[in-house]
Amino acid sequence: MKYATEILVGAVLLASLAALAVVMSGGEHSWEGSDTQGAGAVQEITGGYEPWARPVWTPPSGEIETLLFTLPAAGGALVIGYFFGYYARGRQRP
Amino acid sequence: MEGFLPGPWWQIWFAVSFLFIAYGMYRLQNLTAEDRQALPLLAVAGAFIFVLSSLKLPSVTGSSSHPTGTGLAGVLFGPAITSLLALIVLLYQAIFLAHGGLTTLGANVFSMGIAGPFAAWLVYRAGSRIGLNVVATMFAAATLADLTTYLVTSLQLALAFPAAAGGVPASFLAFGAIFALTQVPIAIMEGAVTALIFKYIVTMRGDILVRLRVIPQATMQRLQKVMQ
Numbered sequence: 001m002k003y004a005t006e007i008l009v010g011a012v013l014l015a016s017l018a019a020l021a022v023v024m025s026g027g028e029h030s031w032e033g034s035d036t037q038g039a040g041a042v043q044e045i046t047g048g049y050e051p052w053a054r055p056v057w058t059p060p061s062g063e064i065e066t067l068l069f070t071l072p073a074a075g076g077a078l079v080i081g082y083f084f085g086y087y088a089r090g091r092q093r094p
Numbered sequence: 095m096e097g098f099l100p101g102p103w104w105q106i107w108f109a110v111s112f113l114f115i116a117y118g119m120y121r122l123q124n125l126t127a128e129d130r131q132a133l134p135l136l137a138v139a140g141a142f143i144f145v146l147s148s149l150k151l152p153s154v155t156g157s158s159s160h161p162t163g164t165g166l167a168g169v170l171f172g173p174a175i176t177s178l179l180a181l182i183v184l185l186y187q188a189i190f191l192a193h194g195g196l197t198t199l200g201a202n203v204f205s206m207g208i209a210g211p212f213a214a215w216l217v218y219r220a221g222s223r224i225g226l227n228v229v230a231t232m233f234a235a236a237t238l239a240d241l242t243t244y245l246v247t248s249l250q251l252a253l254a255f256p257a258a259a260g261g262v263p264a265s266f267l268a269f270g271a272i273f274a275l276t277q278v279p280i281a282i283m284e285g286a287v288t289a290l291i292f293k294y295i296v297t298m299r300g301d302i303l304v305r306l307r308v309i310p311q312a313t314m315q316r317l318q319k320v321m322q
Contacts, residue, residue, distance in 0.1 A: 002321075005229055005289060005290055005293045006290065008286070009286040009287065009289065009290045012282060012283065012286040013283060013286060013287075016279055016282070016283050019154050019279065020152055020153075020154060022154075023154045023156060024152075029156030029157070030156065030157065031152050031156060031157060031158050032157055032158065033150065033157070033158050033159060034153075034157050034158065034159040034244075034272050034273050034276040034277070035095050035159075035193075037157055037272045037276075038095065038247075038251065038269060038272050038273055039095055039098060041251075041268050041269055041272055042098060042251065042255055044268075045255045045256075045257050045258075045265055045268065046255055049098075049255075051095075051096060051097030051098050052097045052100065052197075053096050053097030053195070053196070053197045054096060054097060055096045055188075055192035055195065056188075056189060056196065057189065057190070057192065058192040059190070059191065059192065065191060068190045068191055069148050069150070069191060070148070072144040072145070072148050072183070072186060073144065073145045073148035073149065075141070075144065076140075076141035076142065076143075076144035076145035076148070077141070077145055078141075079137055079138065079140075079141035080138050080141050080142060080145070080291075083134040083135075083137060083138050084138070084294065084298070086134065087134070087295075087298040087299050088298055091298055091299075
């Protein structure tokens, strides 16, 4: 079947969404980053760990952080789209 | 997790990663000299890491994490070249997003840029050798690359912070329960998306994949007949 991969991938993504919706509707969750939780576990194991370095720069606000996360995603998608277009055009030529 | 790896661990991971990065530069030099047509594919693989590692996704565990995107590059170009791509992405995140960290860069390059892609490369080669469907094998390779990355992160933290009771194994279970467990559904999604992208590359530029020795010539001819 020509679109078997597309259908399977769509099904995996839909199932993931459905599973998330179930978890979200049942009970309170923090949805915090696993690295934040990992840092918490370090504190628990050591009984208080002081990181010996701080980030060189921290985005001044959540909005700016979102922007800086979105930029590489958008730029990366552009690069993938550009080269896929380039490949597809090359394929059509005799 | 800036500053979260004490000495000697952060130096050790820097040293190990440096070796792979240096070998990756040598491999990249050979690749650019041998096959100019593979370069757009390298850009696609690098861009794919940028896209996927920017997506913070919620997981059914009630916490969030992000995929790595390194499985594709690992299979196409091998772990050494992938470590270079991961280095660029991790530098960006450490400098502009206070994410990952510069002191932990060596450890992060090892887990995301070397261990994960190596797992992908190994799984793909094994699956390809026994003749499994290449797209399905890529799904398994990318999923396991993602999981391996976070298992190695857990191990790196466990080595640096052994529990008072139970030592490194107990710590590994504690960190694994956070990192690897959150990652399972995210890794499956990453595998699915990577498999789809790979299918398009196989369809459009199978010839490059044959030259990169990702797909044997005979398999490629059979695939092209099926897809036409």
